[in-house]
Amino acid sequence: MRQVIRFSTQWCGLASASTGGGLQRGTLGAVARQAIERPDMIVIAGGARTLASPRNDFERDFILEQFRMSIQLHKTIKAYLMSHSDCATYGGLAAFGNDREVEAKHHQQELKRAAELLRADFPELSVECFFVTFDGINAVKLSVVEQVA
Numbered sequence: 001m002r003q004v005i006r007f008s009t010q011w012c013g014l015a016s017a018s019t020g021g022g023l024q025r026g027t028l029g030a031v032a033r034q035a036i037e038r039p040d041m042i043v044i045a046g047g048a049r050t051l052a053s054p055r056n057d058f059e060r061d062f063i064l065e066q067f068r069m070s071i072q073l074h075k076t077i078k079a080y081l082m083s084h085s086d087c088a089t090y091g092g093l094a095a096f097g098n099d100r101e102v103e104a105k106h107h108q109q110e111l112k113r114a115a116e117l118l119r120a121d122f123p124e125l126s127v128e129c130f131f132v133t134f135d136g137i138n139a140v141k142l143s144v145v146e147q148v149a
Contacts, residue, residue: 040070046089048081048129051114064121071122079125081114083107084132104138107131111140 044050044063054060070076085103086093096103111129118127129140 040074040076042066042070046087047083048111048114049083049087049089051081051117052110053113060117064118067118067122067125071125077124077126079118079122079127081111081118081127081129082132083111083130085134100133104131104133108140 042063046059050059050063067076067079085100085107090096090103090106093100093103096106108131111131115127115129118125131138131140
């Protein structure tokens with residue numbers, strides 16, 4: 001047997017909303033641009049919502065267990081949390097009065113809450129958050145949303 005690909009980077013956990021079409025291509029492109037060679041993908045309807053605003057304890061417990069296993073089995077050191085515009089689990093853009101700014105602010109708060117919960121359970125884990133729109137991918141920072149792609 002001969003090795004054809006050599007992995008030299010750490011694993012990264014990636015909790016993403018279920019995205020379709022252009023949003024999925026954009027998300028995968030962002031993964032490539034971040035030089036994540038070994039993503040441990042956790043793709044779940046609602047993405048970071050399952051941590052920030054779960055419908056029940058099972059949702060949050062399930063995703064926390066996925067991260068726990070990724071950290072334990074693959075020595076994951078970084079997590080990327082994502083949510084996307086017009087997400088059906090939030091009621092789509094219509095739930096925000098078709099106001100993209102209101103929607104983005106809501107997702108920013110949700111992503112921050114999800115990151116806090118993840119860091120509380122896994123303090124050694126570095127966490128970054130992104131909000132995916134049809135215009136690009138936005139990094140969620142302390143108090144602003146910056147376009148990164």
